[in-house]
Amino acid sequence: MAVTLYGTFAADRLALLVLALGLTGAALLTYALATVNAGSIVSALVGVAASWSLSAWTRGTGAPGGTVLAAVGIFVAAELAYWSLEQASVPDEGELVARRAAGLALRGFGALFLVACVLAALGLRPGGGLILETVGVAAAVGLLAIVLVLARAVYEAER
Amino acid sequence: MTDGVVRYATPKLGGYVVLTALGLLASLIFARPELAAVSAPFAVVLAIGLAVSRRPDVRVYVDVDRDRLLEDEEVVLEIELDARDSAPRLELLVEVPSGLELVSGANPVALRLGFGEERRLELRFRCTHWGAPRLGDLHLRAGDAAGLLVWEETLERGSVLRVYPRPEELRQLVGPRETQLFTGNRVSRAKGEGLEFADLRQFVPGDRIRRINWRASARRGELWVNEFHAERNADVILFLDSFVDARRSDRGTLDEAVRAAATLTERYLLEKDRVGLVNFGGVLNWLRPGTGLVQRYRIVEALLNTEITLSYAWKEIDVLPRGTLPPKALVLALTPLLDDRAIGALLDLRARGFDLVIVEVSPLPYAETPPGELGELAFRLWKLRRDGRRLQYERAGAPVVEWREGEPLTSVLEGVNASRRHARARA
Numbered sequence: 001m002a003v004t005l006y007g008t009f010a011a012d013r014l015a016l017l018v019l020a021l022g023l024t025g026a027a028l029l030t031y032a033l034a035t036v037n038a039g040s041i042v043s044a045l046v047g048v049a050a051s052w053s054l055s056a057w058t059r060g061t062g063a064p065g066g067t068v069l070a071a072v073g074i075f076v077a078a079e080l081a082y083w084s085l086e087q088a089s090v091p092d093e094g095e096l097v098a099r100r101a102a103g104l105a106l107r108g109f110g111a112l113f114l115v116a117c118v119l120a121a122l123g124l125r126p127g128g129g130l131i132l133e134t135v136g137v138a139a140a141v142g143l144l145a146i147v148l149v150l151a152r153a154v155y156e157a158e159r
Numbered sequence: 160m161t162d163g164v165v166r167y168a169t170p171k172l173g174g175y176v177v178l179t180a181l182g183l184l185a186s187l188i189f190a191r192p193e194l195a196a197v198s199a200p201f202a203v204v205l206a207i208g209l210a211v212s213r214r215p216d217v218r219v220y221v222d223v224d225r226d227r228l229l230e231d232e233e234v235v236l237e238i239e240l241d242a243r244d245s246a247p248r249l250e251l252l253v254e255v256p257s258g259l260e261l262v263s264g265a266n267p268v269a270l271r272l273g274f275g276e277e278r279r280l281e282l283r284f285r286c287t288h289w290g291a292p293r294l295g296d297l298h299l300r301a302g303d304a305a306g307l308l309v310w311e312e313t314l315e316r317g318s319v320l321r322v323y324p325r326p327e328e329l330r331q332l333v334g335p336r337e338t339q340l341f342t343g344n345r346v347s348r349a350k351g352e353g354l355e356f357a358d359l360r361q362f363v364p365g366d367r368i369r370r371i372n373w374r375a376s377a378r379r380g381e382l383w384v385n386e387f388h389a390e391r392n393a394d395v396i397l398f399l400d401s402f403v404d405a406r407r408s409d410r411g412t413l414d415e416a417v418r419a420a421a422t423l424t425e426r427y428l429l430e431k432d433r434v435g436l437v438n439f440g441g442v443l444n445w446l447r448p449g450t451g452l453v454q455r456y457r458i459v460e461a462l463l464n465t466e467i468t469l470s471y472a473w474k475e476i477d478v479l480p481r482g483t484l485p486p487k488a489l490v491l492a493l494t495p496l497l498d499d500r501a502i503g504a505l506l507d508l509r510a511r512g513f514d515l516v517i518v519e520v521s522p523l524p525y526a527e528t529p530p531g532e533l534g535e536l537a538f539r540l541w542k543l544r545r546d547g548r549r550l551q552y553e554r555a556g557a558p559v560v561e562w563r564e565g566e567p568l569t570s571v572l573e574g575v576n577a578s579r580r581h582a583r584a585r586a
Contacts, residue, residue: 038170042177049178053185053194067193075200078178082171082306090250090267090300099271100248103304111200118196 004051013058022051029081036088041081049074071115076108094155101148164214164312172307175201208305215301216243217272221316223294230289230325233262238280238297242272250300251280256292258322259284288409289324289417291463293317323459324418326425329569333576335393335432335489336514343392343431351389358386393432394448394485397423397458398508400494400501401440401465405522410564412520416493417462419518419568423491424458435483436461439501441470445483476504476511489514495522496548496559506555515557516575519549524564558582 004022025047032040052070083100086092092100182198185191220239228234236253252267264282272278284294295317301310338347346355359375362382375383397420404413420436427434428450435448436458444461446454476484484490490513494501509515528538549559558578562571 038174041170042174045174045178046181049182049194049197052197053189053191056191056193057189067196071197071200074197078174078201082169082174085170086248086269086302086306090252090269092248092269093265093271096248096269096271107200107204110203114199114203115196118199119193122192122196 004048014054018051018055018058021047021054025049025051029077033081033084036085038082038085041078041085044081045074045078048077067119068112068115072108072111075111076104079104079107094151098148098151098155101151105145105148164310166214166308166310169302169306169309171305172205175205175307179205204305205307208303208307212303212305212308213244214310215246215249215272217241217246217249217299217301218243219297219299219314219316221295221297221314223318223320226318227321227323228286229323230286232322233283233285234259234294234320236282236284236294238282240272240278240280242274242276242278245274245276246272246301247304248302248306250298250302252298252300253282253294254296254298254317255284256294258286258288258290258292259294259320260287286320286322288414289322289421289463291319291321293319321460321463324421324462326422327418327568329422329426329572331569331572331576332423332426332430333489333491333516333572333579335395335487337487338389338391338393339433339485339487341392341431341433343390345391345393345430345432347389347391349389349391350386353387353390355388355390356385357388359383360386392430392450393427394435394488395423395427395432396435396437396448396484396488396490398437398439398490398492398494398505399462399465400492400496400498401438401442402470402498402501403495405495405497405525407525411525412495412522413465415562415564416495416520417465419493419520419562420462421459422568424455424462428452428455433485434458435485435488437479437483438462438465439474439504440465441472443474443478445479447482448485448488474500474504476507484508484513487514489516492517493520494518495520496545497522502548505552505557509552509555509557515552516579517552517557517559518571518575519559519561521561521563556582 004019004026025044028040028044028047031037032044052074056067083104179198179202182194182201186194186198218241220241222237222239224235224237238251238253240249240251248269249272250267250269255261255266262283262285264280266282268280270278286292297314297316299312299314302308334345338345338349346353350357359372360383362371362376362384366384370384372383372385399416399420401413401416404411406412424434424436431450433448433450434454436444436446438444438461444464446457446461449457490508492505492515494505494517496502496517496519505515505517523542526538528535549561552559558575560571560574560578562568
């Protein structure tokens, strides 16, 4: 949803179409999670990615501002969505939740550096500066870390 | 995990492949290299995830703390997991058969096992219904670290539990009209060695001195001796009608009948009677009368395997082998009086002179009045027909006592005894 809203506000034109695509993706994701339908997750992520791409296209050539953030956002959303589907059938133990949350945070960091490296290798300069984007993503990862700490605390309390 | 493991791809693997492919394709078509960057994390997870993914090696040991128990008792299932290799996510599902409910422990559960880690899980189940459920069959599903591949296996490590019906408290049993030759706890009408005084008779050579009734002898001027009733056992045949079962979710007439049969078996065997079983239904089973603890277990085991088997074959009492129904045996029938074959067989038994007592396990609590005026009329006619059948048995000299849901068995048996006393008084 954050990727959609960012793309909508950043779009130079066709903002409504960007928003519509993004909202469709978000609605599909909600439907997929509510009905435990794995097939719809791909459609939802494609919808959000298409929304972002359209927004990027309206801003001309080159990587627009927030590309790293959008890429990591879509990746983390995908990871969380598939994790949620697994929880619908068999819930994880407290310890496993903590480990998986830590793993997800690591993958988020990895994705951040990977996307930044790929953009650099392609000779693209994402707007807003890599440092600013890194700070934004670090905030998101920090949020995940808080979740991890809380999950661990719950696990310890259960033990 | 051993052979018989099925490996398959998760929806996540398919989704990531699609997202990577679409990202790269869109990047080429629209000449937007940043789309390739967006799909890069998915591609890397796929590549690394599939490269490091391997089949987990987890040994599973299953054990139950006991295999014979009564209804409402609890059994503990212990599952020991020994990981020879790490399992990032292992899902474990224990199949819970009907008649058991989980009291404590998580089922299903997803956990992580490190390299060489051993875990012990305890699941506590309560036995809610008699029977022979199989507990301990497991479904294992192990996923790799990236959640792209899954290995699934079903382990049939279950053991069959024997859940015996919980016996009811009985104050008295239905006494047989005739006793047999063997020593038991029943006062026979025949005279012999025993404790119950029967009569006086004149002394004859060979009588024991201690049997002389000195008071009667002094009054009559000659020797008189006491006579006693012999203490003998009886043959009791439990006739279980398993043609039809009136049922409502977890309760039914067959359940009640089996519980009653188990209780009666225990009590009659304690009285040193010989007890036999005739399971008259779609599948015919029988056990010749016997005594002792072994016979008790034989009968209860046979009862545990009782089930309704649909059959249209007409069966009469002649199909039973000789010796299953010994002469002078008390036949105690537990029936809902719903199937004509069982009804006919019981009338046949009575016509052959067996001492027959019918405990009608009432199907009325399980029956619903059909809607409408015609439905109500049909229901009333059905009840009248049942009354007619009861009358038919009573005319034939076999008392019928209705056993309604929730009523204790002991009061039903007291009703039978009262009915038999009344019949004797009338005779």
